[in-house]
Amino acid sequence: MAAPPADARAAGPVVALVCLMAAFLARCDVRPSIFTAGWAAPRPSSAPAASFDPDDDFLPPSRPSTVVTSAQSDDNEDDEDDVASLPLFRDWRIGHDPAKPCPDEMAFIDKSFCIDRWEDSLVEVTRSGTRPYPPTHTVEDRRVRAVSQPGIVPQGYISGDQAQRACEMAGKRLCSDDEWWRACAGAKKTIFPYGSVLKKGACNEDRKLHPMLELYGENAPKEIWYVEPMNNPAISEQPDTVSLTGSRPLCKTPTGIFDMEGNVHEWTNDPAGTFHGGAYSTNNRLGCQYTTTAHGFSYHDYSTGFRCCSDPYAP
DSSP states (O other), X not given: OOOOOHHHHTSOHHHHHHHHHHHHTTSOOOOGGGGGTTOOOOOOOOOSSOOOOTTOTTSOOOOOOSSOOTTOSSGXXXXXXXXXXXXXXXXXXXXXXXXXXXXXXXXXXXXXXXEESSOOEEXXXXXXXXXXXXXXXXXXTOOEEEEOOSSSOOOOSOOHHHHHHHHHTTTOEEOOHHHHHXXXXXXXXXXXXXXXXXXXXXXXXXXXXXXXXXXXXXXOOGGGGSHHHHTOTTTTTSSSSSOOXXXXXXXXXXXXXXXXXXXXXXXXXXXXXXXXXXXXTSOOOSGGGOEEOSSOTTOOOTTEEOOEEEOOOOO
């Protein structure tokens, strides 16, 4: 990962020092998003993405979106009766084969819990049914449900509490820290999802230029590391950012779980705020041990994603 500008590194020396010490113990990263410490979740809005002031001189010119912006609708104008009647919740256990402990999109770990094989995307529930939610748009107050499947762009720009609700709407939940690590390290407790020796390029974690610096410019001011710029949809709509789920066959555990290292960070259920695995911009060399604890559960930026866990089927 490219280093942040010198003035950015100097803006929060106390926080940076704490984070650097923690990184030594593999407990957090040193991404320049330390500038978002103390950030509070925005008020609910029907806007499909964070808004940006075009007069801010550090923001880039608008660029065409590479994702479907189907979230731009008036469906959030439903009255309360319409909202109450929407099929938000879909439990995977309904109609499930009782001979299988987990649904097909989940792996069974240690005969104890199920975990999604692919990083999750979202579907939005509307009056006319469900539709894919744009993965580079913030969730805010949208009615969304988690979906795990191969060959799609996983959701970024999502907070821990939003991810938890999305999992619950699928009859699942966020994984605990221990569950996430057990699924990643496997029975042999390897450093990386695929083994104990680093395979450079196996996972999506080694982008040469940080996407923030590519978008805003390598000489951009420190303000680019504030929350709103870091939630700009254009960040992960650039080439060579987020990979399609399961598209890197070497980035897989022996139990068939993809992308637990790199691509997008993955939230766990720690109410204080923890995500794991690193992102495509992270240059992770700690593998399954890579953990970030620098942000609260309501934080989100371009890099934050998730996958769900569940207790196994119990007739």
